[in-house]
Amino acid sequence: MKHVDLAFGTVYGSAQFVAETLADELADLGYSVRLWQSHELNDFTPSNEGLLILVSSTTGSGDLPEDIQSWYYRIQSTAPYLPGLHYSVIGLGDSSYSEFCGAGEKLDALFTELGAKRVLPLLRIDAMETMEPELEAKTWLTQWHQQVQHGLND
Numbered sequence: 001m002k003h004v005d006l007a008f009g010t011v012y013g014s015a016q017f018v019a020e021t022l023a024d025e026l027a028d029l030g031y032s033v034r035l036w037q038s039h040e041l042n043d044f045t046p047s048n049e050g051l052l053i054l055v056s057s058t059t060g061s062g063d064l065p066e067d068i069q070s071w072y073y074r075i076q077s078t079a080p081y082l083p084g085l086h087y088s089v090i091g092l093g094d095s096s097y098s099e100f101c102g103a104g105e106k107l108d109a110l111f112t113e114l115g116a117k118r119v120l121p122l123l124r125i126d127a128m129e130t131m132e133p134e135l136e137a138k139t140w141l142t143q144w145h146q147q148v149q150h151g152l153n154d
């Protein structure tokens with residue numbers, strides 16, 4: 001059974017709801033899933049194997065939500081080398097802001113720098129386009145699942 005770690009950054013709860021929805025779907029697909037709550041992130045360093053999905057909204061002007069900021073800076077400063085990790089990022093944002101999905105971009109860039117392999121390109125979900133980001137995320141997960149089953153390159 002493949003294991004997936006899921007973490008989220010949120011201000012108003014949408015990204016958390018998307019992550020919870022994905023956790024349920026992943027379990028239904030037969031993955032073992034750990035959804036890391038914000039207060040648990042201190043104990044979480046991704047291992048150099050397995051699968052990681054990050055879901056984060058953007059706040060301020062292209063900034064990470066406070067609940068995931070210290071985790072981001074810790075991983076950035078400890079800089080584990082993670083060539084065996086397959087990761088994906090879902091960014092929630094609003095295209096009326098100039099730094100659309102800036103936090104998602106930061107997370108995506110960080111894991112690329114750490115040598116991890118991107119399963120699918122950054123998904124940007126636009127609050128101007130949808131009130132139900134979890135639906136886009138579920139469609140995306142179907143693609144992700146196919147990729148994980150058939151197409152992971154290491």
Ligand SMILES: Cc1cc2nc3c(=O)[nH]c(=O)nc-3n(C[C@H](O)[C@H](O)[C@H](O)COP(=O)(O)O)c2cc1C
Nearest residue numbers: 011012013014015057058060062093094097100101
């Ligand atoms: C004060 C504020 C600042 C925001 N700044 C950005 C931004 O710079 N870029 C962006 O794409 N979205 C921005 N957003 C939009 C949120 O990321 C978007 O509404 C998201 O769906 C909120 O998800 P959450 O409920 O998980 O926090 C901002 C929203 C607020 C209220």
